Amino acid sequence: MGRGGGAVSSVLEELLAVLPSQVVSADDDVRAANAADVTGHLPGGPPAVVVFPETVEQVQTTLRVAHRLRVPVAVRGRGTGLAGGAAAPDAGIVLSTVRLNRIVSIDAVDQLAVVEPGVVTADLDRAAAEHGLRYAPDPASSEWSSIGGNIATNAGGLHCVKYGVTRESVLELEVVLADGSLLRTGHRTVKGVTGLDLVGLFVGSEGTLGVVVGAVVKLQPVPVATETLIAWADSTATAAAAVAAIMSSGGRPSVLELLDQATLQNIDGHSGTALAGQGDSLLLVQTDGWAADREADALLAVLAAAGADARKLSADEAETYVELRRSGRGPRPDLWTIGEDVAVPRSRLVEMIRTIEAIGQRHGLLVASVAHAGDGNLHPALSVAKRPGETAPPEVLRIAADELVRAALAVGGTISGEHGIGALKREWLADELGEPQLDLQRRIKAVFDPLGILSPDSFLAVTEERQLVP
Amino acid sequence: MGRGGGAVSSVLEELLAVLPSQVVSADDDVRAANAADVTGHLPGGPPAVVVFPETVEQVQTTLRVAHRLRVPVAVRGRGTGLAGGAAAPDAGIVLSTVRLNRIVSIDAVDQLAVVEPGVVTADLDRAAAEHGLRYAPDPASSEWSSIGGNIATNAGGLHCVKYGVTRESVLELEVVLADGSLLRTGHRTVKGVTGLDLVGLFVGSEGTLGVVVGAVVKLQPVPVATETLIAWADSTATAAAAVAAIMSSGGRPSVLELLDQATLQNIDGHSGTALAGQGDSLLLVQTDGWAADREADALLAVLAAAGADARKLSADEAETYVELRRSGRGPRPDLWTIGEDVAVPRSRLVEMIRTIEAIGQRHGLLVASVAHAGDGNLHPALSVAKRPGETAPPEVLRIAADELVRAALAVGGTISGEHGIGALKREWLADELGEPQLDLQRRIKAVFDPLGILSPDSFLAVTEERQLVP
Numbered sequence: 001m002g003r004g005g006g007a008v009s010s011v012l013e014e015l016l017a018v019l020p021s022q023v024v025s026a027d028d029d030v031r032a033a034n035a036a037d038v039t040g041h042l043p044g045g046p047p048a049v050v051v052f053p054e055t056v057e058q059v060q061t062t063l064r065v066a067h068r069l070r071v072p073v074a075v076r077g078r079g080t081g082l083a084g085g086a087a088a089p090d091a092g093i094v095l096s097t098v099r100l101n102r103i104v105s106i107d108a109v110d111q112l113a114v115v116e117p118g119v120v121t122a123d124l125d126r127a128a129a130e131h132g133l134r135y136a137p138d139p140a141s142s143e144w145s146s147i148g149g150n151i152a153t154n155a156g157g158l159h160c161v162k163y164g165v166t167r168e169s170v171l172e173l174e175v176v177l178a179d180g181s182l183l184r185t186g187h188r189t190v191k192g193v194t195g196l197d198l199v200g201l202f203v204g205s206e207g208t209l210g211v212v213v214g215a216v217v218k219l220q221p222v223p224v225a226t227e228t229l230i231a232w233a234d235s236t237a238t239a240a241a242a243v244a245a246i247m248s249s250g251g252r253p254s255v256l257e258l259l260d261q262a263t264l265q266n267i268d269g270h271s272g273t274a275l276a277g278q279g280d281s282l283l284l285v286q287t288d289g290w291a292a293d294r295e296a297d298a299l300l301a302v303l304a305a306a307g308a309d310a311r312k313l314s315a316d317e318a319e320t321y322v323e324l325r326r327s328g329r330g331p332r333p334d335l336w337t338i339g340e341d342v343a344v345p346r347s348r349l350v351e352m353i354r355t356i357e358a359i360g361q362r363h364g365l366l367v368a369s370v371a372h373a374g375d376g377n378l379h380p381a382l383s384v385a386k387r388p389g390e391t392a393p394p395e396v397l398r399i400a401a402d403e404l405v406r407a408a409l410a411v412g413g414t415i416s417g418e419h420g421i422g423a424l425k426r427e428w429l430a431d432e433l434g435e436p437q438l439d440l441q442r443r444i445k446a447v448f449d450p451l452g453i454l455s456p457d458s459f460l461a462v463t464e465e466r467q468l469v470p
Numbered sequence: 471m472g473r474g475g476g477a478v479s480s481v482l483e484e485l486l487a488v489l490p491s492q493v494v495s496a497d498d499d500v501r502a503a504n505a506a507d508v509t510g511h512l513p514g515g516p517p518a519v520v521v522f523p524e525t526v527e528q529v530q531t532t533l534r535v536a537h538r539l540r541v542p543v544a545v546r547g548r549g550t551g552l553a554g555g556a557a558a559p560d561a562g563i564v565l566s567t568v569r570l571n572r573i574v575s576i577d578a579v580d581q582l583a584v585v586e587p588g589v590v591t592a593d594l595d596r597a598a599a600e601h602g603l604r605y606a607p608d609p610a611s612s613e614w615s616s617i618g619g620n621i622a623t624n625a626g627g628l629h630c631v632k633y634g635v636t637r638e639s640v641l642e643l644e645v646v647l648a649d650g651s652l653l654r655t656g657h658r659t660v661k662g663v664t665g666l667d668l669v670g671l672f673v674g675s676e677g678t679l680g681v682v683v684g685a686v687v688k689l690q691p692v693p694v695a696t697e698t699l700i701a702w703a704d705s706t707a708t709a710a711a712a713v714a715a716i717m718s719s720g721g722r723p724s725v726l727e728l729l730d731q732a733t734l735q736n737i738d739g740h741s742g743t744a745l746a747g748q749g750d751s752l753l754l755v756q757t758d759g760w761a762a763d764r765e766a767d768a769l770l771a772v773l774a775a776a777g778a779d780a781r782k783l784s785a786d787e788a789e790t791y792v793e794l795r796r797s798g799r800g801p802r803p804d805l806w807t808i809g810e811d812v813a814v815p816r817s818r819l820v821e822m823i824r825t826i827e828a829i830g831q832r833h834g835l836l837v838a839s840v841a842h843a844g845d846g847n848l849h850p851a852l853s854v855a856k857r858p859g860e861t862a863p864p865e866v867l868r869i870a871a872d873e874l875v876r877a878a879l880a881v882g883g884t885i886s887g888e889h890g891i892g893a894l895k896r897e898w899l900a901d902e903l904g905e906p907q908l909d910l911q912r913r914i915k916a917v918f919d920p921l922g923i924l925s926p927d928s929f930l931a932v933t934e935e936r937q938l939v940p
Contacts, residue, residue: 108718109817110817111717111718111816132720154663160661164634167667168638181906183906183907184907185903188882189813189815189847190813190816190846191630191635191842191847191887193623193624193884193890194884194886194902195891195899195902195903195908195911196674197624197670197671197674198910198911200670200671204666205666205667209666221722222720223720224720244579247581248578248581248691249691250602250692250694289761290721290760290761290764290765291764294760295760298760343659343660343662344659345658346660347577347579347580372661376661377661412658413659414659414661417659417661417662417663418663419663421664429665432664433655433664433665436651437655437668440668440918441665441666443917445666447910447913447914
């Protein structure tokens with residue numbers, strides 16, 4: 001499936017003929033730096049060209065060239081993806097949105113922001129804060145990931161347990177389609193039912209249907225108060241049971257995170273804290289809004305009844321614990337690690353956690369789990385020590401990950417709670433959707449991208465061996 | 471476009487050959503009763519046949535016959551639609567979901583319900599209440615409309631200002647496609663990003679993509695407390711300004727309704743109340759949850775600062791006012807009326823209300839407006855007295871409605887906030903979406919329904935004159 005040097009130089013030449021030279025790069029360093037997301041997944045070689053459009057028109061021009069030449073294109077936000085969704089197509093174009101990074105406007109009365117896709121998520125939140133507002137979805141990567149990437153993956157985060165995932169905050173999208181045409185869809189009103197919901201279709205489509213070049217997103221008032229609790233449990237199962245009790249109590253926590261013993265040890269290892277000795281598993285709980293104090297008191301009682309040792313934190317302590325959770329596990333260069341992302345119905349959380357522990361034991365793996373527990377969304381990391389001279393992760397990791405994903409499906413869960421499918425989870429996609437639905441989704445993609453040039457190796461890939469006509 | 475009697479009897483015979491006779495009816499009364507929604511819109515004649523499937527398999531069988539014969543099919547819930555979306559296709563099949571009306575299960579831990587489409591919305595809410603839960607979306611029709619119809623139109627309601635529209639409560643769908651095949655899409659977990667979001671595509675698609683035969687919907691804890699306020703304002707503009715102040719205050723009302731003077735007079739007329747003399751316009755506000763009392767107190771202050779005369783209601787009074795709002799305007803057989811449904815950004819609410827009043831004055835019409843004001847969603851009713859012998863509404867009503875819908879678009883609004891497009895708003899669809907997007911939506915429909923048998927005369931209709939091959 002490799003492409004000849006002639007074809008590559010022709011793509012470069014064609015792009016340089018219609019775009020300013022400063023937005024087109026074929027430098028080896030630039031191509032290498034933009035080839036893969038943080039997973040490093042890159043099935044082919046580096047891209048032929050990286051384009052950094054500075055205007056919507058330049059995105060359209062890039063797609064028109066790609067469409068005419070039938071050259072594959074991967075859209076890249078800030079490259080923080082965890083599913084290989086932004087992996088460069090072999091000898092294709094990477095279209096980076098990093099220079100489309102303006103917050104165009106913030107409307108405090110209508111509580112919305114107009115943004116370009118390359119805006120870093122936390123930057124938008126800070127800009128909104130100047131108006132007493134905030135952008136609620138907060139993936140752990142929010143300081144580094146972009147709104148465009150968040151939209152492409154329908155990103156979750158800590159606050160989603162109360163405020164919903166990215167989809168719930170996107171009102172309107174501007175999208176460049178595969179042929180370079182520009183589509184505006186959705187509406188700035190909080191309600192509206194005109195036509196099919198294409199905004200919902202684009203959110204989470206991981207760059208397979210078009211390139212998001214603008215978005216109108218909802219902002220919300222900054223909560224008038226926030227309270228933070230921590231609770232120690234003697235096992236992850238006890239902690240998970242406490243989570244179920246909280247969610248059944250009528251309280252609506254704005255954060256409900258679970259960290260297991262191995263995760264606490266990792267945090268201690270890179271942060272100099274001493275959490276692991278204080279208990280087996282840690283729950284981090286926040287309440288917010290006008291009744292933050294009352295809800296916190298009620299949840300303290302629920303946690304105690306569930307057998308957890310809970311207490312309120314001061315504002316300073318709270319900031320520390322949230323930051324420790326966000327930074328999560330530190331880098332462990334001595335280990336091969338697969339970071340998983342599955343979600344299960346809350347009622348199956350205890351069972352799923354026990355299953356994960358059993359998988360780890362069976363294969364002799366280290367298991368460290370954090371969970372957006374209120375959502376039933378688990379992030380177990382499966383690790384094994386690197387052996388001298390080993391250059392690739394051992395097969396046992398893949399086998400264990402396969403068992404874990406299938407276990408989530410078996411209890412009515414999903415193979416991805418918030419990271420997306422990309423290329424790395426494609427193998428399980430049909431197990432969840434079924435082949436007929438997958439075929440239907442591919443035919444929907446064909447409506448938007450009849451030549452299949454957008455992210456051809458991502459989750460809607462038809463075959464391993466694609467035929468591209470240069 | 472009429473179909474011969476031979477074709478009609480052939481459809482009936484083919485259906486009777488594969489379905490139990492008690493689920494198929496060609497009686498004149500049954501056909502007439504199931505031909506139109508409450509708008510009475512029926513461009514052709516009554517349907518050839520009405521089918522009342524009692525199982526998913528019978529829905530599949532019906533669609534297989536229709537597909538083979540290329541007979542058009544309209545899905546009908548409880549017939550409470552306000553956009554002509556369920557209008558029977560000429561000489562086609564009406565597929566009624568009224569007998570698919572089981573609440574299959576309610577899961578209190580995972581806070582979800584498995585339902586068939588014909589379940590009446592308020593019945594689900596009452597069943598959930600036995601578990602301390604509720605189904606949040608509450609269209610004013612909730613005592614008569616069905617979950618399936620609510621899903622088809624992405625119905626809104628009073629609580630949506632805090633709890634979101636129907637889309638936000640639908641987790642998973644079972645859908646029979648045009649060829650009779652069965653698709654299950656979505657996931658029972660509260661988070662999940664596996665593949666394209668087909669649930670979002672089906673919700674609001676008004677029967678054009680498939681027949682929803684089952685749904686898994688989210689339930690939420692019944693709020694621990696609810697407070698209700700009313701506030702009188704000296705004009706609808708003052709009331710609308712107070713709404714904007716509330717929504718900017720950081721409070722999150724669970725109900726925020728506006729009723730203008732003409733609406734209050736209508737209510738007085740059919741309910742024996744004496745509201746109209748108490749003030750020009752009325753706001754009905756609820757807060758709920760752990761801080762219902764604090765939020766209510768805060769909103770009382772906001773309302774007073776905005777120049778409205780506000781007070782708290784007792785629980786009994788609150789029930790009365792909510793019921794009066796839900797029952798809305800009574801029947802007025804002496805008037806021709808068009809009930810509109812537009813939504814505008816909240817910042818344009820005052821302007822839009824003034825525009826509506828000006829349109830009414832210009833054309834000599836009665837205007838009575840209620841609004842889900844917190845959402846910017848307006849329901850102005852435009853009326854004119856019936857003249858003796860007049861058998862159809864005068865053209866002036868249609869002209870005024872056209873001006874009103876275009877005025878909503880001009881301020882960045884949408885042509886339908888929650889009722890849907892159906893057949894009756896089709897003429898404005900391209901004005902909002904643009905022809906390229908409309909074409910894209912039609913091509914998406916063609917993926918699901920290549921022969922165009924589902925709701926062929928609804929919002930995605932290609933031409934006025936369709937060619938159907940029997």
